[in-house]
Amino acid sequence: GAGVSQSPRYKVAKRGQDVALRCDPISGHVSLFWYQQALGQGPEFLTYFQNEAQLDKSGLPSDRFFAERPEGSVSTLKIQRTQQEDSAVYLCASSGDRGRGQPQHFGDGTRLSIL
Amino acid sequence: GQNIDQPTEMTATEGAIVQINCTYQTSGFNGLFWYQQHAGEAPTFLSYNVLDGLEEKGRFSSFLSRSKGYSYLLLKELQMKDSASYLCAVRPRKKNSGNTPLVFGKGTRLSVIA
Numbered sequence: 001g002a003g004v005s006q007s008p009r010y011k012v013a014k015r016g017q018d019v020a021l022r023c024d025p026i027s028g029h030v031s032l033f034w035y036q037q038a039l040g041q042g043p044e045f046l047t048y049f050q051n052e053a054q055l056d057k058s059g060l061p062s063d064r065f066f067a068e069r070p071e072g073s074v075s076t077l078k079i080q081r082t083q084q085e086d087s088a089v090y091l092c093a094s095s096g097d098r099g100r101g102q103p104q105h106f107g108d109g110t111r112l113s114i115l
Numbered sequence: 116g117q118n119i120d121q122p123t124e125m126t127a128t129e130g131a132i133v134q135i136n137c138t139y140q141t142s143g144f145n146g147l148f149w150y151q152q153h154a155g156e157a158p159t160f161l162s163y164n165v166l167d168g169l170e171e172k173g174r175f176s177s178f179l180s181r182s183k184g185y186s187y188l189l190l191k192e193l194q195m196k197d198s199a200s201y202l203c204a205v206r207p208r209k210k211n212s213g214n215t216p217l218v219f220g221k222g223t224r225l226s227v228i229a
Contacts, residue, residue: 003157031214033216035216040221042119042204042219042221042222043158045217045218048214050214059216091157091158095214103148103160103163104148104160104217106150106157106158106159108157109157111155
């Protein structure tokens with residue numbers, strides 16, 4: 001497709017379960033970002049990939065969060081032993097350049113609810 | 116640290132002009148972006164400023180003053196469909212090679228009324 005695609009759109013899990021969220025970036029985009037957005041807040045950075053290399057994971061809130069992009073295209077964000085505070089919208093964004101100017105293009109996000 | 120401030124909510128009348136302000140304090144500066152986000156949807160890119168001055172794009176304009184750490188988004192001829200959240204985001208200076216994540220404000224929820 002033409003845009004960033006995320007799946008699933010909605011995910012409900014019980015506390016303690018593991019979840020996996022998928023992101024298909026725009027074809028050819030080198031940079032891929034994951035953000036977490038709480039209700040009524042702006043997105044907050046989680047992690048960044050340049051091709052398959054994870055260059056920055058400083059925003060991951062705990063070691064229960066893990067992200068990968070093994071072939072430099074599709075990325076998966078995994079959350080282990082989910083907790084209620086993990087409930088949020090998880091946004092994926094991709095960008096075509098390595099620096100200035102070009103914007104990050106966002107997917108519609110995955111709304112995660114932990115019961 | 117990183118701090119971006121913008122008003123939480125604004126209301127304006129259809130057909131009018133509205134200005135949404137954003138002030139920032141970040142570790143270096145490498146550009147400022149404005150995004151529009153309708154409820155339950157992806158943020159969509161509106162504008163980018165890296166040099167001081169005004170960038171105009173149709174009904175939307177964005178202004179930047181780097182010395183003041185200040186930007187605004189100007190929306191003209193407001194339409195009902197402009198009701199959305201508007202996110203101000205700064206790209207701090209790159210620490211190393213590669214791209215840099217954006218630091219977002221909390222967003223300004225704009226309601227356009229008839």
